[in-house]
Amino acid sequence: MIQLHNVFMSYQRDATALNGVTLHIPKGDFVFLTGASGAGKSTLLRLLYGALKPTRGQVVVDGQNISRLPPGQIPYLRRGIGVVFQDFKLLPNRTVLENVAITLEVLGWGKKDIGKKVFHILRQMGLEHKINATPLRLSGGEQQRVALARALVNDPRILLADEPTGNLDEENKAQILNFFKEANIRGTTVVVATHDRRLLENGHRRVVVLDKGAIAEDGDVQK
């Protein structure tokens, strides 16, 4: 599903964010990317959804080579990838319903179908009573669940999450992790970038450790 071959990424000449990363993530896998701040976790995720192109090497996602993908094709690649951002990226002047509906509007769904599907996923997330609220009226955990609902509403083949539990309490962390697991059980390939050790200890998962832009460790962690 995801393949990186000897990937280098530099923002400027001297600052190398990724240094010869080779990684294979099969379909249906659940991977934690971890490492210290600046290790290259976010850069790697950004490469996967086409926000960046590698300086050198090949990045293949869902059969598409990102390095050679024309800009006009990137939106179609992204339609199969759900992304949960560290800062949520919710639109403050739109309701919860409208925030989640964006993903389906882009796909051209009709209003009625969008309503049904969004309500369904918000109920799964326990947010059906907040459907008409704006994000600013929600707690951090609720905002994160709205962001997750937006990423999952179109049943993506891949789910990427960048520090999804950064500012959440333990209860909310566990809840968010459960949603990731459920999505993974449904067949979604999940990649979570985090430096939260507790999240990593929460079950048998593959953990890829990045250090200064290179893979320092790649293996299963069992608690």
Add this chain to the structure above:
Amino acid sequence: MSRNKPAKRARLANEGVPGRLKYFTARAVANIRQNVFVNVVTVGTITLALLILSLFLLVFVNLEGLADNWSKRVQVTAYFDQEPSPQELGTIRAGIQSLPGTAQVVYVSKEEAVTRFRARLKGQESLLEGVSADILPASFEISLKRESRDSEAVEAYVARLKRIPGVAEMQYGEEWVRRFNTFMNFMRLVGALLGGFLLLAVVFIVSNTIKLTIYSRKEELELLGLVGATRMFIKAPFLIEGVIQGAAGSLLALVILCACYFGFLHNAGNFLSFNPADTGLSFLPAGYLAGIFFGGMLLGFLGSMTSLKRFISI
């Protein structure tokens, strides 16, 4: 739990050009409702900018009208040595009327010339005692068409007129025509320069205001790109929004212009016409009004388009 598969392709209500257009327009209207303040600021800026431009056009159009009025005084008078017979008169009149540039030909007989002269000397009629009608020559007073009123065209016209047999002498106030034309060319140049700068300022102010409103929503643009929206999908509602803003701004400017004109400008005196018979300023012709309206829409559209380029990275 259902197996994961690519997003089920539900019935797409927004497919096809009409469906897409309907969706984009609805999205643009929703955007305006969700961002009332920035939209009010943008429409207000467009209104003010176009109102200033409209007022300038109003003054310019009236000055042009005034100049046109003045230029009617550009007249060629062809004098005869001897009063022509009615037959000769008809031939000469037909010759003059066939000349390109002739608007109107009026025959002034010797008697009529003396009558006019007497009228001008009102109160000093004694000066004309014993003077017969023979003293003044008969003439044709020729008004010229608008395009033949500048000094070169008048000279060319006079040259052609000289070739008509029977005409002895011509007068057309060469110096006045030359000065008038120089003055008018100067006025037009100043008008074009002022208008050009004003237009540039309007385009600059409006496009920057739109740029600021789009900047305030750059997160929305970014997010749309991240969830897989195409360039067209992101841009279309913003472009429609720009057109709506432009239309609203120009319409408001025209309403205020109408209110100003019919409120006090139409009877603001005769300071431009210098003619007590005139009723004051005339309003902008329909073509100009339509131009301002559609220009406003175009301004909104182009302002949005150039601003969007900066904020859409895909």
